[in-house]
Amino acid sequence: MKKIFLSMIVCIFMMPTSSKANEGMWFLMFIDRLNHRDMQKMGLQLTAEEIYSINNNSLKDAIVQFNGGCTASIISNQGLVLTNHHCGYDAIAELSTEEKNLLKNGFWAKNFEEELKPESLYVRFFVRMDDVSERILSKVNDSMTEKDREAAINKEIALIEQENNEGGKYTVSVRSFFQGNEFYYFVYEDYKDVRLVGTPTESIGKFGGDTDNWEWPRHTGDFSLFRVYTDKDGNAANYSKENIPMKPKKHLAVNLEGVKENDFAMILGYPGRTNRWMPAEGIAQNVNYAYPAWVEASKTSMDAMKKHMNKSEDVNLKYASDYAGIANYWKNRQGMIDALTKHKTADKKRALEKKFERWANKKANRAEYGNVIKDINNYYALTNDKSRHDNYLIGILRGSNFAVSPLRIGRNLQYYIEQNKAKREEIRPRIQGLIDETFKNAYMPLEKDVLAAQLKLYVEKAGYELPELVKQISAETNNDFDSYVDAIFELSLFTSKERLEAFLQYPNKALLENDPLFLLSSVLIARYREQPEAIAEAKEAYDKAYRKLVKGLRESKLSKIQYPDANSTLRLTYGKVVALPKDDRNDAKINNYTTMKGMIAKYKPNDDEFDLPTEILDLYKKKDFGQYADKQGYMPVNFLTNNDITGGNSGSPVLNGKGELIGLAFDGNIEAMAGDVIFDDQLQRTINVDIRYVLWLVDKLSGAENIVKELTIKK
Known part of the structure; x- marks a missing residue:
């Protein structure tokens, strides 16, 4: 025991003194006042104006919010977009079929004509922000109820949004910070013609699967490439064959020099939510x-x-x-x-x-x-x-499409029934769209099993007053929810596209209001929204x-704490490349990076999580790493920094002191999983894909030289 204790003391004193992470997800408009001097001491070589400027091109012009939930960056003068594989997952899956499975087998467009347009995908550029705290808070007082306060704030927000959207050109969002003590508005421009350019195979993009998720050491090629298109005049536009690749205000240069311990690293992105x-x-x-x-x-x-x-x-x-x-x-x-x-x-x-x-x-x-x-x-x-009850109930609503869609479609059908013929024809396409969306990817045996399993769990574990209908079903079936769900799926309008479309032809109020799945969906969602008077x-x-x-x-x-909680607004976080304590699972000399050697060691043929394309194995044997190998000869895969990030930062660019792209953030480490609530300045790490591995996969493995030629590469 004494030896163990002494070893722990030695480890503590031998840990790098620079391992303290830089807490904070900072507004760009305050970088000059709050952070710039500290960042310069750590290795930043840019001015605050080069990071955020309203009047001149700056780094913020190369950072986009990707499809509302992730971050991405512009990395060429032709609108090439780099984000995570898991951020592009929906779009890649949508474009895949059994016969042409892009998700599984990868995809690389050799020219603009081969790039693929998903149905719905957009990127959001940040234009500017400003403080409107004084203006908004002048409309409220402590004697107001929360409802009245919210109404007054929303009224002023609507005016601010109207004043700044330039006739609908921009999306304006006024957001609350510090729990309603400050308010800022953000101006964005959305581009909706975004096309898939390239993605590695799923075995690369998700290498390690659930086993390695949130873990280090990591060996994942979590990236995908898209392109933004504009009309011929460079304006945001809906999809058209006539559209052209975007000519962005700013794109990131790529640096192939690699990273080492204590190198400066900053990340710009759209962190989703923290609760510090x-x-x-x-x-x-x-x-x-x-x-x-x-x-x-x-x-x-x-x-x-x-x-x-x-x-x-x-x-x-x-x-x-x-x-x-x-x-x-x-x-x-x-x-x-x-x-x-x-x-x-x-x-x-x-x-x-x-x-x-x-x-x-x-x-x-x-x-x-x-x-x-x-x-x-x-x-x-x-x-x-x-809270416990609601989270079991969320399991039903999140897990089964047919716990939610019957109410969503049913409410529209109730309105439809009450209208005259002309009005029905007007609203029918919207309802048809909801029906099409519900059944596009629905597989009924899976949907039934999920719903039955979740209902059983809810009844057994919720520990709270259940809705009367659920109690009745439980009693009558003796909790045999498999048989119950089988029966209502056979009877319900909402489990058959054909039955719903027939209903649009011959609407029947009694049929709708007595539909068993509509009734179940209604009571479940009503219970979730219910708030007892005392609460x-x-x-x-x-x-x-x-x-x-x-x-x-x-x-x-x-x-x-000087910074507000994350809420999907653009932030900057800065830190350094910093190792975790030595880990025998990692072959790297310093535990701040991983290598292809370590990835090959994890390889398991035909395994769902650790399989690899044979082409990678062949190139590894030949040590065919090209210009992307580290100076020491190994092929880098992932690396660690101590940046303060959270969900929504997925796909964020990792930049060196010159603002050049060195990596792509994609995960955090499980040791610091409490980071959304309390920051751990010793254990907090961001796991990043090394940009050299990204380009090796694009160039050497996939042969997409056309993409590499677009880039501005620094060595």
């Missing part, structure tokens, strides 16, 4: 009630889906994206439970809140802040059981208290 201000009892609720239910419900869906996906390539294609999304959050939520428990995050927050209460109850602060913690804790105490009252007090908690923590200086 979350109260202690909110964390405890997630760990003890919400997340365990989420994890169990997700695994239930995954097991039911995989049974069918493994039997059919067509079904696998149809559900690949849905399954990947559920699997990702399944592992994420379990990792959150483990990390938040291990780090005793709720206890640390409670300690901070005790300090806050002492400050809040000083005579000068008591009137505004005295009840803050009490109101917050009261709300969580009232909602713990409901509604507590929520009113909670919303005010949470806003005051954040305001008070900033005012008292008890919190050192």
Whole structure:
């Protein structure tokens, strides 16, 4: 035991002194004031104006939000877009068929004409932002109810959006920050003609699968390439054969020099959501009630889906994206439970809140802040059981398309029935579109199994008052939900495209309102939206208290956080290339990168997660790495930085001090899974695809030299 303890002490003192990560997801407009000097000390060679400028081209003009959920970058003067493979997954799957499976086998367009247009895909360019806190907060006061406050804010937001959209050219979004204590508006321009240029095989893009997800060492080629098209005048336009490749204001140069320990690294992107201000009892609720239910419900869906996906390539294609999304959050939520428990995050927050209460109850602060913690804790105490229930219920609604679509389509049909003939003809195409969307990728045996399994889990585990209809079904069937779901799928309008289309011809109100799947969908969604009166009252007090908690923590200086939580707005995070402690699973000399040698060591022929194309094995044997090999001779694959990122940063460019592209962010490490709630400055890491591996796959493995020729490459 003594030897182990001494070894731990040695490891702590031998860890790099630079391993402390730079916490923060920063607004670009404040980089000059808050961060620029610190970034320069770490290795930044750009001015703040070169990163964010309204009047001149800057780095922000090369960063896009990809299809509303990821980040991407422009990497050529012909509108070439680089993002993660998992970000392009939906589009790639949509363009795939059993006969031409692009998702499985990869795809590389040799010219513009071969590039493929998915049905719905867009990128969003950031134009500018500004602070409107004073303007909006002047419209509210402390005597308002939360509902009245929200109405006043929304009214002013509508005016701001109207004033800045330039007749509809731009999308304007006004967002709340610091829990409603500040407001900023963001101006964007959307480009909707985006086409697939290239993607590696799924075995490369998802190498390691669920086993390696959130893990290090990693060996994943998680990237895909698209292109933005404009009309002939360079304007955003809907798809047309006449459109031309975009001529962007700015594109990123690619640097092939490689990375080493302590190199500066910054990431620009659209992080989705963090909760760094979350109260202690909110964390405890997630760990003890919400997340365990989420994890169990997700695994239930995954097991039911995989049974069918493994039997059919067509079904696998149809559900690949849905399954990947559920699997990702399944592992994420379990990792959150483990990390938040291990780090005793709720206890640390409670300690901070005790300090806050002492400050809040000083005579000068008591009137505004005295009840803050009490109101917050009261709300969580009232909602713990409901939180668990709601997450089991979400498992049904998220896992089964036919738990949600009957209500969505049914509400439209109710309106349709009440209209005259002319109005029905007007709204019929919209309803037909909903029907087509529902059945486009539906495989009924899978849908039935998921719904039955989720209903059974919900009844057994929710631990909360169930809807009357669900209790009745449970009692009458003795929880035989397989037989029940089989029966209602046979009877329902909503499980047959043909029956729904016939209903449009001959609508029948009684038939609709007595449809068993419509009734089930209605009660499940109604229960999810339901808020008992006691909880509604507590929520009113909670919303005010949470806003005051954040305001008070900033005012008292008890919190050192200077940046707002992530909410899918453009942010910059900066840090360095930093190793984790030595890991025998990694062949690299320093545990801040991985090599192709390590990837080949993981290779398992015909395995779902660790298979590789034979071409990679052949090129590896020949050591045919071209200009993409590291100076030491190995072929790099992934590397680590200590940047502060979260979901939504997937696909974000990793840049060196000159603003050149060195990698592509795609994951975090499971040791720091609590990072969305509390930042760990020792363990926080971002896992990145080395840009040299990306270009080796494009050039040497796939022979897409036409793509490499587009790039501005620095060596």
